[in-house]
Amino acid sequence: MTSTELTTPWERISAHWSARTWLRTAHLVTGLAVALPGAAVILGLVAAAVMLVWTVVVPVVALLLLFGVVRLLTRLQRSRFSAFLGTDIPPVPPRRLSRNPLRRLAEEARTWSAWRRLSYHLLTPLINGMGAVTVVGVWSGGLVTAAFAVRTWTAGETWHTAAFVLVSGVLLVIGPWLARGFTLLDVIAAEALLGPSVSDQLVRRVETLRESRAEVVDAADAERRRIERDLHDGTQQRLVSLAMNLGMARATLTDLPEPAHQVIVQAHEEAKLALKELRDFVRGLHPAVLNDQGLDAALSGLAARAPLPVRLDVDMPERVSPTVEAVAFFVVSEALTNIAKHAQASEAEVTVGRRDGRLQLAVFDDGLGGADPSRGSGLRGLAQRVGSVDGILIVDSPVGGPTTIRVELPCA
Amino acid sequence: MRVVLAEDSVLLREGLIRLLGSAGMHVVAAAADAGELLRAVDEHEPDLVVTDVRMPPSHTDEGLRAALVLRRQRPTLAILVLSQYVEERYATQLLSTATSGIGYLLKDRVADVTEFLDALRRVAAGGTALDPEVVAQLLLRRHSDPLDRLTRREREVLSLIAEGRSNAGIAEALVISESAVGKHINNIFTKLDLSGADKDHRRVLAVLRFLKV
Numbered sequence: 001m002t003s004t005e006l007t008t009p010w011e012r013i014s015a016h017w018s019a020r021t022w023l024r025t026a027h028l029v030t031g032l033a034v035a036l037p038g039a040a041v042i043l044g045l046v047a048a049a050v051m052l053v054w055t056v057v058v059p060v061v062a063l064l065l066l067f068g069v070v071r072l073l074t075r076l077q078r079s080r081f082s083a084f085l086g087t088d089i090p091p092v093p094p095r096r097l098s099r100n101p102l103r104r105l106a107e108e109a110r111t112w113s114a115w116r117r118l119s120y121h122l123l124t125p126l127i128n129g130m131g132a133v134t135v136v137g138v139w140s141g142g143l144v145t146a147a148f149a150v151r152t153w154t155a156g157e158t159w160h161t162a163a164f165v166l167v168s169g170v171l172l173v174i175g176p177w178l179a180r181g182f183t184l185l186d187v188i189a190a191e192a193l194l195g196p197s198v199s200d201q202l203v204r205r206v207e208t209l210r211e212s213r214a215e216v217v218d219a220a221d222a223e224r225r226r227i228e229r230d231l232h233d234g235t236q237q238r239l240v241s242l243a244m245n246l247g248m249a250r251a252t253l254t255d256l257p258e259p260a261h262q263v264i265v266q267a268h269e270e271a272k273l274a275l276k277e278l279r280d281f282v283r284g285l286h287p288a289v290l291n292d293q294g295l296d297a298a299l300s301g302l303a304a305r306a307p308l309p310v311r312l313d314v315d316m317p318e319r320v321s322p323t324v325e326a327v328a329f330f331v332v333s334e335a336l337t338n339i340a341k342h343a344q345a346s347e348a349e350v351t352v353g354r355r356d357g358r359l360q361l362a363v364f365d366d367g368l369g370g371a372d373p374s375r376g377s378g379l380r381g382l383a384q385r386v387g388s389v390d391g392i393l394i395v396d397s398p399v400g401g402p403t404t405i406r407v408e409l410p411c412a
Numbered sequence: 413m414r415v416v417l418a419e420d421s422v423l424l425r426e427g428l429i430r431l432l433g434s435a436g437m438h439v440v441a442a443a444a445d446a447g448e449l450l451r452a453v454d455e456h457e458p459d460l461v462v463t464d465v466r467m468p469p470s471h472t473d474e475g476l477r478a479a480l481v482l483r484r485q486r487p488t489l490a491i492l493v494l495s496q497y498v499e500e501r502y503a504t505q506l507l508s509t510a511t512s513g514i515g516y517l518l519k520d521r522v523a524d525v526t527e528f529l530d531a532l533r534r535v536a537a538g539g540t541a542l543d544p545e546v547v548a549q550l551l552l553r554r555h556s557d558p559l560d561r562l563t564r565r566e567r568e569v570l571s572l573i574a575e576g577r578s579n580a581g582i583a584e585a586l587v588i589s590e591s592a593v594g595k596h597i598n599n600i601f602t603k604l605d606l607s608g609a610d611k612d613h614r615r616v617l618a619v620l621r622f623l624k625v
Binding site: 229232233236237238240241243244245246247248250251252268271272275276279282283287288289291292293296297300301304 | 420421423424427428430431434466471472473496497499500501502518519520522523524525526528
């Protein structure tokens with residue numbers, strides 16, 4: 001429908017009868033040819049289904065055929081739009097349909113887009129019919145009056161000739177406009193009814209977003225593991241070696257002057273401290289034991305390190321995805337840190353299990369309570385991490401305690 | 413003493429060979445992965461194996477699994493496992509095979525040369541060397557049992573026993589007299605209902621109860 005800028009009057013006039021105009025006319029004429037039989041078949045099938053409803057089989061077959069016809073007609077209409085107008089009607093995201101005909105029928109009947117397409121095929125005979133009749137009528141009218149004009153001119157009837165020329169000119173000028181108007185109407189109807197609806201588009205968008213988010217989360221997780229591995233294989237070993245050499249120097253070079261010995265002692269202590277700090281940091285990044293032995297082992301390490309008694313009950317017969325394991329580990333780690341810092345609890349309990357394809361995790365403590373995810377960055381960080389894999393986090397923490405944090409993570 | 417060493421970092425491997433050599437131990441073979449370790453032990457029949465936990469090709473707990481295999485094949489072989497992180501789970505897996513001639517230390521401990529060599533010799537002599545960090549993890553975990561009856565001092569003594577120290581070593585570590593250590597140990601035995609005749613046997617039992625392995 002777009003047109004390049006036209007400047008001179010001649011360009012305007014020639015554009016009027018350009019290829020595009022003829023394609024539009026052809027579009028309307030073929031539209032009628034396709035739409036009329038299509039609508040007839042649709043109406044016929046509906047009528048058959050309604051009239052023979054008592055046979056049960058006929059309406060089912062008729063409706064199955066109906067949806068098939070609708071699909072076929074839609075494909076035909078799309079090719080028509082792209083051939084004559086160069087307009088691509090965006091496709092509706094395909095759905096996987098059941099093999100069972102009855103269930104398939106129910107699924108089709110439930111999809112809103114099937115009914116939208118059906119309504120287009122009932123509506124388009126009107127648009128195309130009116131368009132084809134009007135445009136073809138105007139074109140022929142223009143030609144016929146032009147013929148009359150020639151005839152009257154040869155007969156010498158000047159006044160008649162002038163009138164016919166005028167009428168013919170007007171008809172030939174408004175012909176392209178009408179063709180354009182009706183095709184525009186058809187395109188609007190097709191885009192609204194054959195293309196994806198807003199909800200279809202949203203569904204597709206949500207799907208792509210979910211996929212890309214999962215990829216981002218997985219990538220971030222893989223990156224943490226890579227950093228952990230690099231530090232473990234490189235920096236940590238180097239530091240251990242350095243500390244060991246300093247330790248050897250400290251143990252053997254006892255006859256050095258005191259200041260030199262002091263320097264070695266200091267360097268040794270610094271190296272050991274750096275080693276410990278790096279170790280704590282790397283472990284927080286991604287514990288190696290989580291990779292090697294799974295959630296149970298990693299959590300028991302956490303529980304053992306916690307400065308308060310932690311009862312741990314992990315019932316996970318099989319491993320889940322590394323990302324979900326990492327999130328679960330992070331939740332427990334963060335929750336236990338929070339409990340130790342704020343809750344003043346005397347004990348905590350961690351239970352992990354799998355039910356209905358979801359990892360269910362609960363961290364309980366008998367502390368002060370009053371934990372609120374809307375305040376404090378710890379719980380918010382938890383919620384974000386859980387949300388990143390479409391998990392659910394529920395915090396139940398009345399003032400005065402006790403506190404239970406429940407997390408559900410999808411394992412599929 | 414003949415030692416087989418398994419460590420994939422060349423830097424650290426060379427350093428350890430030098431360290432052990434300086435202490436009069438003889439490193440007969442140095443392996444870079446678990447398969448090499450198993451072959452080297454078969455070939456050289458060492459007195460002691462020192463192995464890293466994480467090694468190629470999988471870079472997971474290969475060294476630990478190799479240690480467990482070796483332990484099953486040769487129950488008398490002394491094994492010291494070095495690890496970047498000490499995990500209670502690894503410790504209990506190791507200790508489930510036996511508590512003698514076993515060591516499990518944080519790699520950092522290598523830096524404290526004398527103590528490290530001391531631990532090595534203890535393990536080679538059939539003793540235990542458990543990293544204080546593992547012991548601390550285990551200690552924190554065991555709360556609701558007879559161990560609750562122990563006083564803090566007794567607990568400290570017990571964790572040092574679990575690390576594999578002798579009475580003299582414990583006395584030195586806690587800066588108390590050796591006779592005080594003996595008294596504490598007797599109290600521990602009573603509280604844990606270990607009234608057997610053989611003292612060393614009771615020591616091991618106390619540690620076992622402590623570690624729940």
